[in-house]
Amino acid sequence: MSLQMSIVFGILVFEMSYLLLLMVPLPFAIRQKLVNGSVKLNQSRNFKSAWAFTTFVLGLQFVDCLQKLQKYSNSESFALASQFGGARYDQLASKFYSQRNLYITGAVLYLEVSIVTVVTILKKLVLKEELYRAATNTQTSSIAGHTDSQKEEAAELRKLIKQKETDIAVLKKQLEGAQKQYDSLNESEVRSKAD
Incomplete structure (x- = not known):
């Protein structure tokens, strides 16, 4: 080279x-x-x-x-x-x-x-x-130095997060119920969870 x-x-x-x-x-x-x-x-x-x-x-x-x-x-x-x-x-x-x-x-x-x-x-x-x-x-x-408006905003956001979490839980339950209802329509076939 x-x-x-x-x-x-x-x-x-x-x-x-x-x-x-x-x-x-x-x-x-x-x-x-x-x-x-x-x-x-x-x-x-x-x-x-x-x-x-x-x-x-x-x-x-x-x-x-x-x-x-x-x-x-x-x-x-x-x-x-x-x-x-x-x-x-x-x-x-x-x-x-x-x-x-x-x-x-x-x-x-x-x-x-x-x-x-x-x-x-x-x-x-x-x-x-x-x-x-x-x-x-x-x-x-500066956690101790938060103003009241920031604390109120944080509390509102926490409340909103909890509300969204409950909405998600309700939707999951509805989905499970719909899946069970769909599975019960055809009892003759054995369905696995992967289906």
Whole structure:
């Protein structure tokens, strides 16, 4: 493998391990540091320039591999030689290397998009978790400071929840009665619960 493809393969391994690290369920503090570090890194001009350059070079290499493979698939002499088993080994090796390079560069480009997407989703999740933790902390610290209108609203909501629960229980009883009535219409067949 050439030095260029070794570097591309190293980038591929790094991206796979970083994506795995992002996807593993980590404690909130570690995930928060990881996501905040990724966001700060993405805001750096030097990193953006290096990332854009790398993506551009990998895109060019991907297109070059596609063109080489298209050349081999359109070549009549290569097709005839491969049909009769007389294809030259250097042509086969070149086609194989082009396919390998295509797959590796395609995987690197795909993982770049995947990492950006996952970091964006995780950034939103971390933000929501921070807001939730802040809300629960302020809620527990200010329970004694509720106003009368908030207490009345909470009591009304509890009453509404109890009413809905009783409505659900009544509907379940009605459903059971209807099911028993339906089952009794045809006594000759033995019905299982799965029916």
